[in-house]
Amino acid sequence: MKVCFVGLENLPVLAPEYNRHGIGGEEVQQTLLAKALVARGYQVCIVVGDYGQPDAETWQGITAYKTYRAEAGLPVLRFAYPRWTATWAALMRADADVYYTSSAAMRVGLVAMFCRRHGRGLVHRLAHDTDADPEKLLIRYTRDKKLYEYGLRRADSVLCQHSGQQRTLFANYGLTSVVADMLVDPPDRQLDRDQRDLEILWVNNLRDFKRPELAIELARRMPSRQIHMVGGPQPGYSELYSKIESAAKELPNLTFRGRVPYHAVGDLYDRAKIFVNTSQTEGFPNSFLQSWRRGVPVVSFFDPDGLIKREGLGASPQSIDEMAHVIDRLVADETEWRKASERCRSYMNRVHGDDVVLKPYLAAIEDAVRRRKK
Known part of the structure; x- marks a missing residue:
């Protein structure tokens, strides 16, 4: 089975040579999960931004397909080109069975549309308490909010970080979800x-x-x-x-x-x-x-x-x-x-041992595949 993680800022976590800016927690989580799946025999790729890296380059068993530079395109028009077109092109090259998104963003909707059109599974994970509340979404434009909500409602499996998010998501969207704990890098040392x-x-x-x-x-x-x-x-x-x-x-x-x-x-x-x-x-x-x-x-x-x-x-x-x-x-x-x-x-x-934490993620991935085969 092939799983593709869609996170445009993931590359600097996977490839330190491209770490030129701050890294957020969700980029870390997607990368740790991708590595854990590789270790368990999954084919894994990621869709990332254009940092000047070669396309389809592989790091630690994970192939990265690039989309666009953050500043590329003209205001207003860049929503369609290059953001939409480049994202879909990268998703197509990835050719995965299941696509995984996280965080509230318009790309969740773009990925959901791709998955529906091509019969692929979609797993989405909430990354912030505001992701479950339409009144508090950390998204600037109404258009992008609508795209996020479109994708959220069409995910085959939805994961959240804790039961509070789970309750809020159900109250606001009527969506059920599964709590999935987070992975963590083991430290190299333990100091007294x-x-x-x-x-x-x-x-x-x-x-x-x-x-x-x-x-x-x-x-x-x-x-x-x-x-x-x-x-x-x-x-x-x-x-x-x-x-x-x-x-x-x-x-x-x-x-x-x-x-x-x-x-x-x-x-x-x-x-x-x-x-x-x-x-x-x-x-x-x-x-x-x-x-x-x-x-x-x-x-x-x-x-x-x-x-x-x-x-x-x-x-x-x-x-x-x-x-x-x-x-x-x-x-x-x-x-x-x-x-x-x-x-x-x-x-x-x-x-937070890996085997314990991974169970809901693996179940969500398998469930997304089963739903698409029906």
Whole structure:
């Protein structure tokens, strides 16, 4: 069976030589899943953007078919050419049995139309809580929202990140879905607490809803604690990036590292004692899994399905003052930190082993094929 992952920003995760910008969590998830399927004997390919790479080049057993450069085409007209035409051409060259999309975007609709026309299966996975709510979709144009919803409704199998998304999706669209946990790269090393030299780590794309300004405020309220921020400039958010970069320079206890390549950021997770998330809303952040795999407790305003509180994987404070208090206590109290750290590792070993995590994905792929054969 051949499976094709459609993610235009996936190539920099698979091929580090093309990593010239920030990488989002869903690109990581698609690539990890693609690698896992290759290891289990599936034929796997991906449809990606044009980064200047040769077409149909193969990395780690995964063939990449390119579409278009991000800036290609004329405004308004580029929706049809090259975006629609190049996407369909790449899907045709991929010639897969099942196509896999994730995140709310107009390309979900384009892929769905292709699959219906050519009798191929489609699996779609939600990547953010807003993907399940038509009033909160992070999509700019009405046309693109309609295309996303068209594709969502026509997917053969729909996956989501947690039961909250599952309930919201059913309430808003009447669609049933299956919860599928996320894969995570295993760390190369596990450092003891005494070997970790980064007290507090914040890693995220610099966008408004990630609320990076709260990390700045946290540093102001915790002058005796060292905070390290990682996040590169995002399209449309250059002013926010400059604002955060400038504010960080005024705080001696805050190190702003800017963009750090995905393949290098693991070293920072290894060295961290506490991971902090200040987002207003999320899906299920990869950063949580990367932290817990290394025994790093997470302190976050956002707590997917109440998991952090229920499993004791850190803390979910309700205010910036409470966040500062919780972090200070965890950093200072070695016994409490070690207990939380062990709970993080235990949870990951129990819930996020590859064989356990892959079951709903494999079932969704097989189900999509069966539906198309009927």
